[in-house]
Each structure stands twice: as structure tokens, then as C-alpha cells.
Amino acid sequence: MSDAIVLTGRTIRLTRRNLDAVLTAMLLPVMLMLVFVYFFGGAIHTGTEYVTYVVPGVMLLCAGFGSANTAVTVIHDMTGGIVDRFRSLDIGGTPILAGHVAASVLRNTVATAIVFGVAFLIGFRPHAGPFDWLAVAGILLMFILAISWLSACFGLIARSPEAAGGFTFLMMFLPYPSSAFVPIDTMPGWLHGFAEHQPVTPVIEALRGLLLDRPVGDSAWQALVWCGGILVVAAGASGALFRRRTA
Amino acid sequence: MAHRSAAIEASGLEKSYGAVKVLRGVDLSVARGSVFALLGPNGAGKTTTVRILSTLTPPDAGRARVAGFDVITDRRHVRRAISLTGQYAAVDEMQTGEENLLMMGRLTRLGRTEARGRARELLERFDLTGAARRAVGTYSGGMRRRLDLAAGLVGHPEVIFLDEPTTGLDPRSRQAMWDVVKGLVTDGVTVFLTTQYLDEADQLADRIAVVDGGRVVAEGTPAELKERVAGRRLDLVLCDVAGYERAVRQLGVRLVWSDADRLTLGVATDGGAAHVRALLDEIDPERRAVDRFTVHSATLDDVFMALTGHTARGESRNATGESAAEGAKEAAGV
């Protein structure tokens, strides 16, 4: 545990000095939000102010895209000599990966909060009580945690930093075929099945429901089950993947 | 643990990667408080041996004990007793030198103040105090290597593994690194290092094992090893092709290297006047064939040629034409 804390501190320091990655993780969602709200928003009819509709999707994009960067920080360590040194100090894969994941959670919590701030500036007005806000924070945190571990696994599988970067691409794309930016019923029929049942959709629906004080229905539970499931599977698999990678 | 037992003891280590047999039965014994060098060319299996001894990779066969503990069944105890400074730098470029050492201190379970003190002490000792607050990315190769070594020492290890500690360093940084390694032994620790350079092993090691193709082909003190290759080499430049060819035939397997284009060949000698005179008389009884001669001290290439029948760079004994010319250039450069 104490190793994990030391290694989290390490990854945070490394991130602070590589601000490019943090800025990209923040700027890309903000730019997308501006593009959607000001360029496309007028043409999309969602029944509410478009900015209000789209913000949960942008939050999720920000959280997912930023978390996916964990794959890159992990593979960077795996291809250098430092993991051998850690292992020769009897530090296992779990604290090393936990350090990356914890730093990712901190980084993306900050990034997500900033994107929220920008959303407020351009007219996002949620109707959420303190408990709704707590639930929103909890769901986002779970989502960031799950995607960060999953991403760490990709970092262990990938052969090159470029391949690991491919995971950020996937996470950037996944919100599009969901209700993040446009209502699903405006999409072609063959896409409905995927868009309604992919993990991103319940997370967005839950966030939207909580922020706009609308009935959340089952989406909150579904979101937690998805995130919890991904987290358990990824964290479980990462130990074996780490051993395979370092054998 | 038992005091008189060796710091490192390995027998019959074997390791394959896929179809490639990297180690074919390596036996080693390293006394406590000594410096041991594993000398070998690229791909000989040096890093693989270090990784097995430092518990990072299990061997396919064979046993090894380090600091009295079995590297397979007692991995945890071995890891508490050793440090590894690998072939490629294992420090974070984006952290400062001091932060790297503090982190290592915390990871080796030192308290906050203790870690701070240890970092300051090591920065001082490795002449890095002035650069302590700079990102490692701005360090020179030599500074980085010193920091890398310092990072391995934070936890007061008993046995230190150094994989090619000076490869890629300029002569001055190399000398500085050698001084550092010599200083380690006075603390009573055991140093196991790998190198491609005979002069480095010669400078630092109490004993040397020469590895080639996954086997130990010779083991002994630097003096013993150099004796086996006579310690010196007589290089002769012949006057013409006929004389050159006659000399090559006459010397046969005693030939250490040869370069047909430059009519030059080398043969082992102890460097004494009597032996050199005898060799010259044997090769050139009429005193007309040899144009010039020089006596060199033996290089790694000579050691390898004598022990394995090929140079460290994989050229064969009877290399002719281009590869021999290359060998000659390298022999002249070493």
C-alpha cells in the first residue's frame, strides 16, 4: 500500500511535468463542447437547451479520453528499465499499476472539474441538489477508475506506445454511438441495439437524469454495474498481464 | 546467513527464448566482498544471467543462490539483499535527480528524513549535488549513469548487479564510473558486473568469467586470463604477398589475426626479447620477408580469439578479405 502511494506521487509528478498530455485531455473535450454547442447545436433538437443536453456527454468524453491515457503512461514504464528496478525491489505489478491508476483518477478529476467550469460559462444550468451532485461525482469517479484500469491493461498488452495510444482513440469515439451528442432515436435502426446497450449510454443517461433532476430509472444501477464489472475484470486481469509481460 | 558461503553461487543455469538457447549451463561462484566481471560480446547471455540472478527471470534449469538465498524459492529475501542497475537507465527523466533518489528511498522503506539524508549523501558522493534539482532529462550520459547507480545504492544492498555500467560513456566518465565502483567494494559489498571490455574487467574485477554463446569459456583472475593469451601480441607487416602467405601457413593456428590486404598478421607472445627474436627467426630465417613489427598488449579480441576461436564481434579465426580488414581496424583501434 505504501509503495502504491509513493508510486502515485511519482506518476503525479511526471504528469505535472508533462502538461501537454493534461492540456490535450482538457482542451479536446472543451473544443468538442464548443463545436457541438455553437456549430451543430442549433440543428439538433433534444427537447432542452442543447448545452444542457450535451454536457453529460462531454464530461464522459473528457473522463474516458483522459483515463485512456493511462495505457500510454503504463507502456512507457514497461518499455524502459524502471519496472525491472521496481521488481528487483520486490514491488509487484499491483502497486505499480495502482500508482498509474490513482494518478489518472486525480488528473481526470481535475480535468473534468475544469470542463464543468467551462460548461457553466457557456450557459450550462443544471437543476441538481447536493445529493444529485454527490451521485454525479460518484458515477464519474467510478467511470474514470474503471476506464483507467482497463486502459492500464491495454498498456500491458500493447507492443508500442503508438498502439497504446489507439486506446485513447477508442475511448474518444465510443460516446458518439450513444445518447451523448444526439438522441439515439435519430440514428439508423441497426445502430440502436449497440447504442442503447453499450456501457457509455447508461452512464450518460444517469448523469443527465441527475443533473437535470429528471427520473434516472435503472440507468444509475446499470452504470454502476458496468463500471464495477469493468473494474473487477480489468484489475483482476492486470496482475496476470503484468506477469506475462515481465516474464 | 552462513558467513563464509559465497555471495553468488550458480550451477547449470539454462535459459531459452523460444528456439534460441541463450544460456547453456552457466556455473559461477562469487566470493563475498569481491568484484566479479562477466565479460562477453553482444548476445553472449550477460543480461540474461543478471536477470536470473536478480530474480527477474526464472531459469529453465539449474540453481542459483544469492546472498545465501535461493533465487527461485526465496525470491523475496534475495530481493531485499540486492540492487540492480540494468543495462538501460532506470531513472525518470522528468523527475529531478533528488526526487529519483527520494523515491527510491521511500520504496526501500526508509522514513522521510532518512530518505532525504541518504539522497543528499549519495548526490554528494556521486558528484551530483549541483544538478540535484534539475530534471534528469537535462543530464549528460555520464551523470545519468551515476545517478542510476546511486539509485541502486539507496537501500544499502549487500550484492550489487551492474549490467554494462560504462557502455556508451566517454573515457572521462568511464574513469569516474570505475572510481565509483572501486569505492563500493571498500564498503564490503559484493559487485557483479558485466562488460564487453577487457580493460574494464581488468581494472575492476578480482575474478573474471568470459562468456560466449551462453557458456563460461574461461574463468580466473585478470592475470591468469591474460596469461592464457600470452598477454602480448606481435604484429608483423610482411614485404610481399608470397612472404605473407608463407608466414600464414607456417603459423597455422597460432595466428591471432591477419589482414591480407595490408600484408599484416598477429601472433601471441610474452613480449620478451628472446621470444620475439625466436618468432622472427622462425617466420623469416633469411631476414628479408618481414618489413616492420610492433608489440601490443592483448585486447579483448585476442582473449576471445584464443579462447573461442573467433573474435568478440563474431569473425572467425581464418577470416580473409573484408572481414579480416575490419578486424584489423578494430584491433588497431582497441
Ligand SMILES: Nc1ncnc2c1ncn2[C@@H]1O[C@H](COP(=O)(O)OP(=O)(O)OP(=O)(O)O)[C@@H](O)[C@H]1O
Ligand atoms: N526476452 C527475450 N526474448 C527473446 N530473445 C531474447 C530475450 N532476451 C534475450 N534474448 C536473446 O538472448 C540472447 C542473449 O541476450 P542477452 O541480452 O543476455 O545478451 P547480452 O550478453 O546481455 O548482450 P548485450 O551485450 O547486447 O547486452 C540474444 O540473442 C537475445 O536476442
Ligand SMILES: [Mg+2]
Ligand atoms: Mg546485455
